[in-house]
Amino acid sequence: MITELKSVRDVWKKMPTERHARLFLENAIWGDDRFCPHCGSLRSRPLRGASVRPGLYQCSEKECRSQFTVTTRTPLHATKLDLRIWIAAMFHVLTSSKGI
Numbered sequence: 001m002i003t004e005l006k007s008v009r010d011v012w013k014k015m016p017t018e019r020h021a022r023l024f025l026e027n028a029i030w031g032d033d034r035f036c037p038h039c040g041s042l043r044s045r046p047l048r049g050a051s052v053r054p055g056l057y058q059c060s061e062k063e064c065r066s067q068f069t070v071t072t073r074t075p076l077h078a079t080k081l082d083l084r085i086w087i088a089a090m091f092h093v094l095t096s097s098k099g100i
């Protein structure tokens with residue numbers, strides 16, 4: 001969780017790659033209950049393959065079948081920035097005594 005982070009430096013220490021950052025967000029947002037952001041279903045499966053970007057899931061509901069990642073329908077969706085930069089920014093917002 002973000003409370004494990006004591007400084008911005010911790011973001012880079014605990015998340016040496018963007019993959020670590022994605023897994024951090026998946027744990028923080030979903031925990032053990034990954035849900036489809038389109039229909040709310042708890043039934044989905046990871047998509048795998050050489051042409052599939054990491055962290056892509058597909059809803060298992062017959063009437064939905066949407067693909068999503070942990071950032072779908074969040075302000076981070078389709079960001080060009082490394083997720084670690086966003087996490088560092090969130091850390092600043094959450095820990096700033098004067099607020100940002």
Ligand SMILES: [Zn+2]
Nearest residue numbers: 036039059064
């Ligand atoms: Zn769905």
